[in-house]
Amino acid sequence: MSLQSKVSLPVIKRLPKYYRYISEMKQSGAVKVSSSELAHMMGTTASQVRQDFNCFGGFGQQGIGYHVDVLLSEISKLLFSEKKLNTILIGTGRLGHAISGYLTAEAKGYHLLASFDKNPTQIGTELCGAPVLDIADLASFCKEHKPQVAVLCIPKTSAKSLAPTLVSLGIEGFWNFSHYDLSVDYENVTVENVHLGDSLMSLGYRVRNK
Amino acid sequence: MSLQSKVSLPVIKRLPKYYRYISEMKQSGAVKVSSSELAHMMGTTASQVRQDFNCFGGFGQQGIGYHVDVLLSEISKLLFSEKKLNTILIGTGRLGHAISGYLTAEAKGYHLLASFDKNPTQIGTELCGAPVLDIADLASFCKEHKPQVAVLCIPKTSAKSLAPTLVSLGIEGFWNFSHYDLSVDYENVTVENVHLGDSLMSLGYRVRNK
Numbered sequence: 001m002s003l004q005s006k007v008s009l010p011v012i013k014r015l016p017k018y019y020r021y022i023s024e025m026k027q028s029g030a031v032k033v034s035s036s037e038l039a040h041m042m043g044t045t046a047s048q049v050r051q052d053f054n055c056f057g058g059f060g061q062q063g064i065g066y067h068v069d070v071l072l073s074e075i076s077k078l079l080f081s082e083k084k085l086n087t088i089l090i091g092t093g094r095l096g097h098a099i100s101g102y103l104t105a106e107a108k109g110y111h112l113l114a115s116f117d118k119n120p121t122q123i124g125t126e127l128c129g130a131p132v133l134d135i136a137d138l139a140s141f142c143k144e145h146k147p148q149v150a151v152l153c154i155p156k157t158s159a160k161s162l163a164p165t166l167v168s169l170g171i172e173g174f175w176n177f178s179h180y181d182l183s184v185d186y187e188n189v190t191v192e193n194v195h196l197g198d199s200l201m202s203l204g205y206r207v208r209n210k
Numbered sequence: 211m212s213l214q215s216k217v218s219l220p221v222i223k224r225l226p227k228y229y230r231y232i233s234e235m236k237q238s239g240a241v242k243v244s245s246s247e248l249a250h251m252m253g254t255t256a257s258q259v260r261q262d263f264n265c266f267g268g269f270g271q272q273g274i275g276y277h278v279d280v281l282l283s284e285i286s287k288l289l290f291s292e293k294k295l296n297t298i299l300i301g302t303g304r305l306g307h308a309i310s311g312y313l314t315a316e317a318k319g320y321h322l323l324a325s326f327d328k329n330p331t332q333i334g335t336e337l338c339g340a341p342v343l344d345i346a347d348l349a350s351f352c353k354e355h356k357p358q359v360a361v362l363c364i365p366k367t368s369a370k371s372l373a374p375t376l377v378s379l380g381i382e383g384f385w386n387f388s389h390y391d392l393s394v395d396y397e398n399v400t401v402e403n404v405h406l407g408d409s410l411m412s413l414g415y416r417v418r419n420k
Binding site for chain 1: 222230288290291304305311312313315316318319383394405406407409412413414415418
């Protein structure tokens with residue numbers, strides 16, 4: 001959709017927050033909501049809210065407020081396709097275990113096909129209902145099952161050496177817990193970085209220097 | 211330190227990235243580095259790098275490059291105190307397990323005193339060498355052991371209802387995996403939010419709408 005492909009990254013990054021707030025409003029029984037009410041919850045301005053929604057066609061008629069049902073349904077359609085994204089996870093250590101659990105139990109829109117590791121004690125086991133396979137079998141697996149998304153729960157050096165293979169095997173999106181910044185070397189892939197270590201270091205500095 | 215207390219949040223948030231890049235440079239044997247080399251790695255400008263470093267006193271003499279050793283040592287001092295931050299973790303589900311492992315095995319500067327849960331099957335066990343205690347004992351524990359940081363691995367509603375207690379018990383910093391935005395209600399606490407769900411929703415949207 002040409003309309004959606006022009007939406008800027010900051011707007012896209014705000015969609016999940018809209019989704020969360022509007023879900024809560026629906027749960028609490030709200031029927032309509034104004035752009036200023038939404039702005040208040042989001043910590044932004046009513047004008048920003050209207051601009052954001054206009055990126056996707058507006059979600060309603062200006063001046064009379066938005067229907068909570070319509071908003072939730074339209075934003076859900078944007079965020080979650082009926083067709084789940086086929087996903088693989090690389091690295092079944094402690095973090096990989098947790099993230100796979102999150103992905104399969106709490107996240108919508110993703111289907112974990114398999115996890116991969118090089119550790120013989122992990123290979124052959126199951127993680128969240130999906131097999132843990134030998135990383136040596138990555139290429140043949142991807143050619144057969146065509147996953148679109150890879151979750152990287154491995155160290156930076158492993159991520160860097162594995163990235164060209166994953167990209168060449170057709171992975172389009174990375175949920176990246178490693179410190180290797182894929183988007184520098186691979187401009188055409190979509191990357192969401194989660195830097196747990198950076199977050200903890202910032203927190204420590206800020207607590208000690210208040 | 212009055213110097214440090216004036217440092218803006220974006221500068222603080224860049225410190226961990228500097229730390230990671232400069233650690234790698236040291237490992238690869240580099241002795242000196244210029245602000246333009248650092249800028250290239252950081253994806254910013256040399257002027258920005260110099261401005262950032264000037265917030266902390268400069269880290270060296272302008273025009274002759276920075277000593278990698280000095281930079282690493284100074285930035286380490288900023289990020290990691292010799293005195294670790296006493297930390298508790300709330301919620302020992304799958305995510306709590308993973309995060310506690312990360313905190314104790316991979317992160318510097320934090321000391322996990324105990325984890326808390328309301329689930330009787332968790333209470334009395336150990337998590338990463340620290341006891342899992344009954345959430346009912348939170349107040350007495352905090353009064354005795356004075357933790358400074360709390361890691362929240364619980365749902366939004368639980369986080370919201372527990373926050374006033376944690377703040378009143380002296381918690382100064384939150385590593386927040388819940389979707390409750392503490393910083394709105396408690397302006398004086400330091401909060402680092404990690405929104406795993408938002409990150410996954412954005413990724414899905416971006417992969418489907420490339």
